[in-house]
Amino acid sequence: MNEHLRSTAVEREPAPPTPWGAADEIATYLAPRSLDAALEALRAGPVTILAGGTDLMPQSKTGRARFHPTLMNIRRIPELQGIGEASGMVRFGALATMTDLLENALVRSRFNALWQACDCFASDQLRNVATIGGNICNASPAGDTLVPLLVFDAHVVLASKADGTLATRTVPLRDFLVGPGRTSRRPDELLTAVEVPLPNERFVSAFYKAGARPALDISAISIGVGANPAAGALNDARIAFGAVAPTAIRAPRTEATLEGRLVAETIEPALKAADDEISPISDVRASAWYRRELIRNVLRGMLENVGQC
Ligand SMILES: Cc1cc2nc3c(=O)[nH]c(=O)nc-3n(C[C@H](O)[C@H](O)[C@H](O)COP(=O)(O)OP(=O)(O)OC[C@H]3O[C@@H](n4cnc5c(N)ncnc54)[C@H](O)[C@@H]3O)c2cc1C
Structure with missing residues (x-):
């Protein structure tokens, strides 16, 4: 050899x-x-x-x-492990499990929406083995970590040795997800990590998932909200939805209606924009009509809460 x-x-x-x-x-x-x-x-x-x-x-x-x-x-590969922060960028190794995320102090203090998504994820047994890399590469429209990761402007890191030398590329999560169960990962690539800019200390975020039962259920809809609130207005407003489009999505038009304005005055236009941005289907978990009603009512409550921060 x-x-x-x-x-x-x-x-x-x-x-x-x-x-x-x-x-x-x-x-x-x-x-x-x-x-x-x-x-x-x-x-x-x-x-x-x-x-x-x-x-x-x-x-x-x-x-x-x-x-x-x-x-x-891939579970014995040390390079895929760990959660750490350097120069304002947080790196989640692809093998970080939901339990790893739940028990991480930085996730708890600065990435509340991600922490909440892990908290309502499946069961203890599943959380102990289910990885963030697997959740992303599975690319379910209802994947629970995808929604907060979109809120936090996550990028995925992909490594390959196509021509014999190590090459990496970094892709925004919103571009990586291309359809139900489909990503832009090439067959010779491995997702090694997820990178997320550390939000400032005043940034607040929340995640909510609705399903038929409170535990061990796939989301009928999910919503992630993030913003810097100031005197009832939202700055840097970020909204993401799960299970209401072919992939988990950011909602830029909904965000634009909220940006820099008082929540109380912009909530109706925001709900209207959200209704335009989603394209839910009817399936075993919920009808399209019910999903639209859930988005409207849950988003209203979440925006009111964030506006009061
Ligand atoms: C009972 C039950 C309950 C569940 N509840 C939830 C829930 O509440 N919320 C939720 O979002 N999901 C849920 N799931 C789905 C699943 O647990 C998650 O999607 C989980 O995060 C997948 O991670 P994994 O490590 O098990 O991935 P795996 O099953 O090992 O892999 C998933 C896919 O990703 C690929 N892959 C994995 N890692 C990489 C990598 N590093 N690079 C490239 N490709 C990779 C695999 O080839 C495969 O195609 C549930 C599943 C079950 C069975």
């Missing part, structure tokens, strides 16, 4: 027993211990990436996801 291959070799293990009924599709199971090794594997051929598995495994069981011949467990 030459030096290059030695340094990038990945650990090969027998494919694990799979209770989800698709084992025959997997020829190779990889569990790399470095980013470099993972990127070499992605470069070599079609790979299914496994993080917490809380989307991938149920989807493979129902036939919504099919495995490539290589399944790569």
Whole structure:
């Protein structure tokens, strides 16, 4: 083995027993211990990436996801771990779990909407394994961290070794999400981190999710609101919605109606703009009509609350 291959070799293990009924599709199971090794594997051929598995495994069981011949467990890669801040930019490693986010002091104090989204996410067991990278790459219109991350102007960091050397690119989350279950990630890329500018100390934010039951439910709608409030007016107003469009979305026209103006005077135009910006569908979780009613009524309450801060 030459030096290059030695340094990038990945650990090969027998494919694990799979209770989800698709084992025959997997020829190779990889569990790399470095980013470099993972990127070499992605470069070599079609790979299914496994993080917490809380989307991938149920989807493979129902036939919504099919495995490539290589399944790569990324959970042993140290470069994908951790949450930290440097020079006003907060980095969430792709493997940060919902529990990691909930227990992080910076998230608790400065990213309230994200903390609230994690707090109402699934159950303790799911929160312990579900990762932020998986939530983003799954690209569900109802993905709960997507809404606050859009409010906080998050960018995703993607790494690859397309021509043999490490390359990274940073993409705004709003451009990364391109449709239900679809992102602009290339097959040879790994999402390594999410970067978010640290909001100023006066920035307030909130997240609300409505579903048929308070726990272990996918959102029928979700809303994220953020702003610098001053004497009843909102500056730097940011609004995002989940489960009412093909992807989680920011709502720039709703934000424009609110910007720098008294909430009490702009609430009706804001609700009208929001109704124009969303395009909900009817499905098993809610009708389009009910989703519009939820957005209107929940957004009103959230804006009134933020206006009083
Ligand atoms: C019972 C139940 C309840 C749930 N409740 C909620 C909820 O309340 N809110 C919510 O938003 N979601 C919920 N989910 C969905 C799921 O838990 C989340 O989307 C979770 O964050 C996915 O993360 P994961 O690490 O398990 O991803 P995985 O299932 O491992 O992967 C998801 C997808 O992303 C890809 N992927 C993962 N990591 C990377 C990476 N670093 N780079 C590139 N691609 C990657 C995988 O290949 C796969 O396509 C629930 C799921 C279940 C089963």
